[in-house]
Amino acid sequence: MLRRVFTLRWLGTLLLAALWSVAAYHLGHWQYDRHLAKVERNERIDAHYGAAPVPLTGVLAATPLPLAAEWTHVTATGTYGEQRLVVRGRTVDGEVGYEVLAPFRVDGAIVVVDRGWISQGQRGASDVPVVAPPPAGEVTLTGWVRVGEQSRGKASTPGQVASINLADISAAIGEPVLGGYVILERDSAPAGVGLTPTVLGKPDKGLGPHQAYAYQWWMTMPLGFVLIYYGLRRERDADEDALPGAPARPAKPKKVRIWDEEDA
Structure with missing residues (x-):
């Protein structure tokens, strides 16, 4: 079997098995x-x-929020700006809708506030329902800071963005924003007339199947080499059977079905 391994065909197969093993390790x-x-x-x-x-x-601050500080519970007093934005394609409990964003000025800086979720209009994504404006005047709010999302690289429809990417939002409202955004917990004043966004629920803490997938990939690392081993044995047995005078291998016994009362 070792002599067979060092043929061109089996060396190529070994190379493929090694490449698969490395790929499975990294995956x-x-x-x-x-x-x-x-x-x-x-x-x-x-x-x-x-x-x-x-x-x-x-x-x-103006610099991006460190990941270690994400979900910090914060409070601030300031005023909402006039600009309105929605993030399209956001799903809550299987229903597609929008998350409503508003700029909030505090100590001369602007932070993006995610005020919550509204369902999609009856005419599709372009038909954004009328949303109640945020409270006017000085407002105290509490919420949780989040790291900005990656840009989806899509052209923004006026009044809409594809993700909570802070650079895209800054371009949409025409002013620089701080390096993180806030998921609203509550305001200190009632909102105006219109559809009031539903405050987002607690964050999902599910771990998903990634650990199981990792173990599955690692378990397949030796698969190529195992198949090669059985392939070499099968080829060796076939060559030995083809030799003149080679004894015939005993035939495998056929399975016989036993009659029982259910066949009656």
Whole structure:
């Protein structure tokens, strides 16, 4: 069998098996890294979500929010701006709708506030329902800071964005914004007339199947080599059977079905 391995055909097969093994190893680590990222996210949520709120200006700055500070419970007093934006294609409990964004000016800076979710209009994504404006005048709010999302690279419809990408939102409202956004918990004043956004619920802490997928990838690493081993044995047996005077291999016994009363 060793002599057979060092033929051109089987060496090529060994190379393919080795490439598969390396690919499965890295794919397993990719899935396991995703699992660890969710574990770390849950640790941040547990540490920050239920804590007493701290001043927003002590957490957010012009630079991007550090991931370790995500989900920090914050409070701020300021005024809402006049611009209105919605993030399209956001799903809550299986229903597609929008998340409503508003700029909030605090201590001379602007932070993007996610005021909550509304369902999609009856005429499709372009038919955005009329949303109640945020409270006028000075408002005190509480919420949780989040890291901005990646841009989806899509052209924005006026009044809409494809994701909560802070650079895209800054371009849409025409002013610089702080390096993170706030998911609203509550305002200190009632909103105006119109459809009031539903405040987003608690963050999902599910870990998903990534750890299981990682183990599955790693378990398939030796698969190619196992198949090669059985392929070599089968080829060896076939060659031995073809030799002159080779004894015939005993035939496998046929399975015989036993008659029972159910056949009666």
